[in-house]
Amino acid sequence: MKKTKKSLLGFVLLLFLICDLLHHQIYKTPLYISVFSMIQQEKYYIHIDLDDHILYLFHEGKVEKKYPVSSGRQDTPSPIGTWKIISKSNWGEGFGGSWMGLNVPWGKYGIHGTNEPWSIGRSMSHGCIRMYNADAKELRKIVPAGTKVTIVKGPYGPFGNHFRTLKPGDRGSDIFAVQKRLKDLGYYNGYPDGIYGDGMKYAVHRFQKDHHLYIQNDITTSMYEAMGFLPFE
Numbered sequence: 001m002k003k004t005k006k007s008l009l010g011f012v013l014l015l016f017l018i019c020d021l022l023h024h025q026i027y028k029t030p031l032y033i034s035v036f037s038m039i040q041q042e043k044y045y046i047h048i049d050l051d052d053h054i055l056y057l058f059h060e061g062k063v064e065k066k067y068p069v070s071s072g073r074q075d076t077p078s079p080i081g082t083w084k085i086i087s088k089s090n091w092g093e094g095f096g097g098s099w100m101g102l103n104v105p106w107g108k109y110g111i112h113g114t115n116e117p118w119s120i121g122r123s124m125s126h127g128c129i130r131m132y133n134a135d136a137k138e139l140r141k142i143v144p145a146g147t148k149v150t151i152v153k154g155p156y157g158p159f160g161n162h163f164r165t166l167k168p169g170d171r172g173s174d175i176f177a178v179q180k181r182l183k184d185l186g187y188y189n190g191y192p193d194g195i196y197g198d199g200m201k202y203a204v205h206r207f208q209k210d211h212h213l214y215i216q217n218d219i220t221t222s223m224y225e226a227m228g229f230l231p232f233e
Contacts, residue, residue: 038082038150044143046085046111048129050078050153053121055111055129057139067139069111070119070130071153078127079104079194080158080173082150085111088140096133098140102149106171106194111149112136163229166219171195178219181227182207 039045045058050071057065072078079102087101087110096113113133119125120132129151131139154161158177166175175194182188188203201217208215211226224230 038148042148044147046143046147046149048078048149048151050080050123050151053123055131055139057142065139065142067131067135068120070114070121070125071123072125072127073123076126077160077172078125078129078151078153079107079109080151080153080160081176082148083109085143085145085147085149088145096131096136098131098133098136100136100140100143104194105192106176111139159229163221163224166196168196168198168201168217175200178227181229185227 039047039058040061042058043060047056047058048054048069048071049056053069053071055067055069056063057067081104083102083104085100086103087099089099089101090097091099091112093115096115099110099112101108101110107127109127109129111129111131113136114120114125114130116124116130117132119130124130156163158173160173164174166178171194173194175196176192179188179190179192179194179200182200182203183190183192185207187207188200190197190199190203204217204219204223205215207213207226208223211223213222213226
């Protein structure tokens with residue numbers, strides 16, 4: 001059993017390193033190094049790989065459990081990034097009786113059970129992470145509030161598998177990443193919340209003007225490139 005857990009941990013860490021190298025070649029910044037550090041520092045840590053639909057529960061730096069999960073559909077994606085569990089409770093039948101809420105700023109997302117067990121292993125939810133009811137109940141009992149949760153999908157960090165055209169009213173991990181980049185560059189003065197509102201629109205127009213781009217509300221390939229993001233090819 002110990003050999004199996006060591007092999008699993010080695011495989012997961014190798015996968016992280018490969019993804020990190022690919023990400024570093026694109027963005028010149030590491031994707032998972034900070035996650036490695038947090039996994040080692042935290043008593044419990046949850047890492048969710050949405051490409052494989054697997055939730056890994058780390059305990060003191062080692063893989064303790066792994067569970068199959070369901071993630072958000074393409075039009076209602078799960079929140080990519082690192083979050084914290086901020087609430088734990090018993091919810092109704094549709095949530096399988098177990099709820100672990102995350103501190104995602106642009107919406108209500110969590111890890112919970114489901115009354116649609118056939119959806120596990122597929123991208124079928126409205127953005128939450130679904131688990132089999134027994135698994136969700138077990139996980140809720142194990143991890144305390146404050147546990148960190150990293151959700152990843154695809155090789156492009158918060159953008160997942162591709163760079164979509166962003167429009168006012170959109171929300172998500174990619175909006176959150178663009179807001180942080182614009183804030184770092186001195187264009188966005190608001191609090192990054194993952195929602196494309198009027199404040200972000202003003203920042204986008206200022207950035208486009210300064211970089212001799214066509215001034216529009218949409219964030220397209222040319223602006224991604226100007227901000228230092230490499231478009232998907």
